[in-house]
Amino acid sequence: MLNYIWIGLLMIGFAFGIVNGRLDDVTKAAMDSAQTAVTVCIGLLGVMCLWTGLMKIAEKSGLIRIIGRAVRPVLGFLFPEIPKDHPALGAIVMNLVANFLGLGNAATPLGLKAMKELQSINKDKKTATNAMCMFLVLNTAAIQLVPANIIALRTSEGSKKPAEIIICIWIASVCATIMGIIAAKMLSAVWKKDN
């Protein structure tokens, strides 16, 4: 999909450039943007390293498991179809907590494991279960404790208080997550399995 968007942006850009007589601006923007991309990335390095380093400490000290144990009771409500001691629940919790801490590298394998476990208790192997839908909705609406790349970007662009945005991001993600849970719960009630 990104292939189409990329070509689309460029082609429409060049077409508008011709119509608006701005081809020289367009050419300059192309070169400048390529340069900017690299300078931006270098500007992000320090803050990114700081957070990935800190989160590695969280990972190594078992914080994923500690938080996982704390949120476990909520899972019964979110995933009523999964048997209480099924390994799927463990994998789901670990994935969501890893996402929460921004540990992308750890989160994806855990998420794939969760899907595999969920598939093992699925009767119709081609159709998603309610638990799968709920898991992926939570996953796409993911709340992140420290959105490191955004704070890094704000820092390198000279924000007075780069971390200030965290509160707004938390509020918006909590709203999105609550909406996701409500939507998944309600749709699961009306959506028949064969739809």
Next chain:
Amino acid sequence: MGLIRHLSDYAVPAIFVVILGVAVLKKVKAYDVFVEGAKDGIDTIIKIIPSLVGLLVAVGVFKASGAMDSLILLLRPVTDLLGMPPQVAPLALLRPISGSASFAFVTEIIKSFGPDSYAGRVAATMMGSTETIFYTLAVYYGSVGIKNIRYTLIAAIMADIISVIASVWACQFVFG
């Protein structure tokens, strides 16, 4: 909202103290692990350079040609309704589709308007409060061969729309 903005002053130190506190309790060699983890940060950044070059060039061309202004004008009725800064509207469309393309777009907005501008803050909040939907669903469902995803996409998009609206609202609420 002075109180909430004050709260954000404590957020980062609190995260540090909790993580380091747990590390002490669990006898983790915090500094060694930190250095090891910081290397991951370099990898992450180095890996995004090629895609960011491609995408920032595309966004830059789209903007310099005047096409962006036309798109923003087109979306104006919706943004006015939500009180959203009009320049941010294309981001709301791009966010569920591609993480790297949206990051390029947020970079462009923050470079043009500044990180502490209204548009810059709303863009950053939107970027941070959702994930890419289509890619995630494709990878996870694809991995186990699910063909019928039922209501997953609808629920995920509903959550995404709320996060866009809530981003605008949260920035107005916190920064007044």
